[in-house]
Amino acid sequence: MSESPVGVRQRGPKKKVGNGAEYSSVPGGSDDELLAMSIKAPRHVQSTGGRGYKIALAVITALAFVTRFHRLGHPNEVVFDEVHFGKYLEHTYFFDVHPPFGKLLFALMGWFVGYDGHFKFENIGDSYISNGVPYVAFRAMPAMLGALTVPVVFLTMQESGYSLPAAITAAMLVLFDNAHIGQTRLILLDATLILSMACSLLCYVRFYKLRDQPFGRKWWKWLLLTGVALSCVISTKYVGVFTFVTIGGAVIVDLWNLLDYKRGLSLQQFGQHFAARALGLIIVPFFFYLFWFQVHFTVLYKSGPGDDFMSPAFQETLADNALSASSITVNYYDTVQIRHKDTKAFLHSHAQNYPLRYEDGRISSQGQQVTGYPFNDTNNHWIIMPATPFPEEERLNRPVLNGDIFKLHHVLTNTDLLSHDVASPYFPTNQEFTTISMDKSYGERHNDTLFEIKMEHGKKEAELKTLAGHFKLLHVPSKVAMWTHSKPLPDWGFKQQEINGNKNVAQGSNIWYIEDIPSMTEADERNSKEPKKVKHMSFISKYLELQRAMFHHNNALTSSHPYASQPIQWPFLLRGVSFWTKTDTREQIYFLGNPVGWWLASALLAVLAGIFGADQITQRRGLDALDRRTRSKLYNSTGFFLFAWASHYFPFYLMGRQLFLHHYLPAHLASALVTGALVEFIFCADPLEKEVIDKDGKKTYVAAPKRSLVGAWIACGVISAAVVACFIFYAPLTYGTPGLTVEQVLARKFLGYELHFAK
Incomplete structure (x- = not known):
């Protein structure tokens, strides 16, 4: 035997x-x-x-x-x-x-x-x-x-x-x-x-x-x-x-x-x-x-519900993908809507301020609230401004490039986005995001309003594009990344999402993208573009990206379930x-x-x-x-x-x-x-x-x-x-x-x- x-x-x-x-x-x-x-x-x-x-x-x-x-x-x-x-x-x-x-x-x-x-x-x-x-x-x-x-x-x-x-x-x-x-x-x-x-x-x-x-x-x-x-x-x-x-x-x-x-x-x-x-x-x-x-990759060659889990480069290898059909170059002085990749919330601000004290007794800056808002709204409109204004005659058709440093100007309140060493509402270790008036933005608080764009998998000085350009927005002086999460703020924040500066820059949930450009007119030459061809990506690159996404989302399955059990x-x-x-x-x-x-x-x-x-x-x-x-x-x-x-x-x-x-x-x-x-x-x-x-x-x-x-x-x-x-x-x-x-x-x-x- x-x-x-x-x-x-x-x-x-x-x-x-x-x-x-x-x-x-x-x-x-x-x-x-x-x-x-x-x-x-x-x-x-x-x-x-x-x-x-x-x-x-x-x-x-x-x-x-x-x-x-x-x-x-x-x-x-x-x-x-x-x-x-x-x-x-x-x-x-x-x-x-x-x-x-x-x-x-x-x-x-x-x-x-x-x-x-x-x-x-x-x-x-x-x-x-x-x-x-x-x-x-x-x-x-x-x-x-x-x-x-x-x-x-x-x-x-x-x-x-x-x-x-x-x-x-x-x-x-x-x-x-x-x-x-x-x-x-x-x-x-x-x-x-x-x-x-x-x-x-x-x-x-x-x-x-x-x-x-x-x-x-x-x-x-x-x-x-x-x-x-x-x-x-x-x-x-x-x-x-x-x-x-x-x-x-x-x-x-x-x-x-x-x-x-x-x-x-x-x-x-x-x-x-x-x-x-x-x-x-x-x-x-x-x-x-x-x-x-x-x-798997050979059979699934069309755009589908899994696109959002993958990078823009991956998505552009799929037929009928919106990125291939709709993405356009983002220029300076464009009015844009910036959206969070994971929660789909728009970067938003409004005239109300943070309360003097939070529920745990910590004190805020009492600055203007910057939040994440899930719906399309004019308070989501921001203008991309150069760190140093361009001469008037050089402002047209200046694309935003990977690695650029710029400001974000909130249209309706006429203020600029800012982050500083004040604790955020929910995370004492993360920085508060707020806005500041134009006179201070180009004066004593100029550096605190500067942000650097780091595109995911983007080549040096690659052009930023709508939808396809996934990026992290890094605060220049403090090196924190703009971040949000799904937990709603209290009533003083109208149940909207908190925006803060995440010290863990490598975190995958720091990703944002430009949803659209509301200021672009029909006469803009960017509207006349040739149909884009489906791009190629090597099998190994696609495989490694999918592996990372699979492991990330597998480990993220931590929410409770009524029938979950322990070993x-x-x-x-x-x-x-x-x-x-x-x-x-x-x-x-x-x-x-x-x-x-x-x-x-x-x-x-x-x-x-x-x-x-x-x-x-x-x-x-x-x-x-x-x-x-x-x-x-x-x-x-x-x-x-x-x-x-x-x-x-x-x-x-x-x-x-x-x-x-x-x-x-x-x-x-x-x-x-x-x-x-x-x-x-x-x-x-x-x-x-x-x-x-x-x-x-x-x-x-x-x-x-x-x-x-x-x-x-x-x-x-x-x-x-x-x-x-x-x-x-x-x-x-x-x-x-x-x-x-x-x-x-x-x-x-x-x-x-x-x-x-x-x-």
């Missing part, structure tokens, strides 16, 4: 086993020797490739498709986070915080069924039927991927050398889990993520089993398939990096063991092993990952998520795992940690409760599954973004593998090998006779029955039908789940 890849190796006398590598021979054999023994095990040793496995695999796969496709068309409305993938079919650019692979699969399905992408998936409860959306076809794709995940779990257990009841137990925990079923029946990305993660584990186990046959055809095949699976994981969601950590940890242990001189590998041979793994598990996945972004709650299934309700039929979809399966898996994770601790302590005291094969399997295989769980779970404690129960699904799959492994370990007490002393008193080891699996079968049956019963009990909340009475809802309202129609 073969083993998965993490563990501590024992050493003994060596012998050559192909390709110049040396492996220990029994007695005192290494895990490699144990692997070789298990691959070529005598007939009396339990087989992991017999007829029983094939029958079980067929039945489990059939049940997986039945549970995922059952009533797939219900409800015929948008459910929770089912989102829009039709824009790929419209070729309009959109922005999303996840990589494109999973969304492209949905687009491919839409292309297969002839969908034109007209529906926008804007509101939960919108009808698919009345809008002519082939939603069943869209849902069929994740349902199929979710169904295929179950046999992959079974095969991972089988390939890792576990008994049939252990493999069935692990598969049953995923097969009849309400959360896995509920999440993979909807137009969501998680089915792609979870299947790719499961395939990564399976492919690496198959690769590791061939470690005594390096660089052969099968060895390369499973190494490259592992890389492809890893690429699919991270190309679906960035949390796929946790699967890279899992496989990477196993690879590091493997390479560390290969580095041991007792293995007989020269440094050149070790370098070949290292290079092969780097190629298969880093370089190949990375290029596949880039490939999906290339497809400490996930293993114990303390909270779910309401996906959909229908009042007249009392139907609802509530995202929740199978309590029996989740609690059992979580409990056995703690049991495994206890087993590791007890084994280490007993060995320190000279006791040896486990035979070598059992210990090797426990640490190498079950330990690998535990590491997979930990690497997919604990990193979420470091995240500040919104988190939901579905983020635990990959870790839950790993915990199901641990559960199956422990069913065999706990309920199959027979050793995997036995000690034999020959007539000379020499100790050797031979494979033990066929083990009794009665206890494992009983445990498998009890666990499976409990999991199935619990699944059926919560099935109305998973499939959204039938509607439940008040009593039935209350019976399922365990641990305070926020179920609807409980009264």
Whole structure:
């Protein structure tokens, strides 16, 4: 029986086993020797490739498709986070915080069924039927991927050398889990993520089993398939990096063991092993990952709702983009409206002043208020004035250039914009923005009214343009950047936005642009311009810009959500998520795992940690409760599954973004593998090998006779029955039908789940 890849190796006398590598021979054999023994095990040793496995695999796969496709068309409305993938079919650019692979699969399905992408998936409860959306076809794709995940779990257990009841137990925990079923029946990305993660584990186990046959055809095949699976994981969601950590940890242990001189590998041979793994598990996945972004950019060549997330240079590569069609050069003495990129508020001022004291007792300058205002208004009009006035005859057609220093003159109040070392209303560390009269602006306070324009990604002395010219406005004396935020000012500020000077100049939310030029007349020569061609931008530049935007907005998902939950709650299934309700039929979809399966898996994770601790302590005291094969399997295989769980779970404690129960699904799959492994370990007490002393008193080891699996079968049956019963009990909340009475809802309202129609 073969083993998965993490563990501590024992050493003994060596012998050559192909390709110049040396492996220990029994007695005192290494895990490699144990692997070789298990691959070529005598007939009396339990087989992991017999007829029983094939029958079980067929039945489990059939049940997986039945549970995922059952009533797939219900409800015929948008459910929770089912989102829009039709824009790929419209070729309009959109922005999303996840990589494109999973969304492209949905687009491919839409292309297969002839969908034109007209529906926008804007509101939960919108009808698919009345809008002519082939939603069943869209849902069929994740349902199929979710169904295929179950046999992959079974095969991972089988390939890792576990008994049939252990493999069935692990598969049953995923097969009849309400959360896995509920999440993979909807137009969501998680089915792609979870299947790719499961395939990564399976492919690496198959690769590791061939470690005594390096660089052969099968060895390369499973190494490259592992890389492809890893690429699919991270190309679906960035949390796929946790699967890279899992496989990477196993690879590091493997390479560390290969580095041991007792293995007989020269440094050149070790370098070949290292290079092969780097190629298969880093370089190949990375290029596949880039490939999906290339497809993404190629398909989305038209201007769309995602334009605002990208730079002007990026937007000008899209057909029909407003920047290409409407942007014009900004000149000195133009009256302009300046708008904040993130909040869309206009730079605004009015005759009212700041109060003498703020609510916290701090004193203001009592100067004229400068605020952010969301609507078009004449108080948003500012004239761009040179720091030193141009001669009258030189004022026409003088463009504003990147790096210029100028003043901003407020038209209606005849004052100039100013910042100074007075604390702003909401931020004691930021500077107040106000305005000052013309006589002081060109007198004693002249320097305080000077601002420098720094265009984003702009070349030196590039011309400032409307819409396309994103810039930061830096106060010259104090080097702060003009900034605003969405928190409204009190009544004295008319609930408008605060404008202040941000000392963190590099902050991405300091960006502004010129919305339009109200003073420009029809006779202005800038109105007569030739149609602009779509510009080119290199793939690498577009990719890097999109990566920055994706990471920025992903980290910005920190707002509260009524169904958000914390990682400490996930293993114990303390909270779910309401996906959909229908009042007249009392139907609802509530995202929740199978309590029996989740609690059992979580409990056995703690049991495994206890087993590791007890084994280490007993060995320190000279006791040896486990035979070598059992210990090797426990640490190498079950330990690998535990590491997979930990690497997919604990990193979420470091995240500040919104988190939901579905983020635990990959870790839950790993915990199901641990559960199956422990069913065999706990309920199959027979050793995997036995000690034999020959007539000379020499100790050797031979494979033990066929083990009794009665206890494992009983445990498998009890666990499976409990999991199935619990699944059926919560099935109305998973499939959204039938509607439940008040009593039935209350019976399922365990641990305070926020179920609807409980009264």
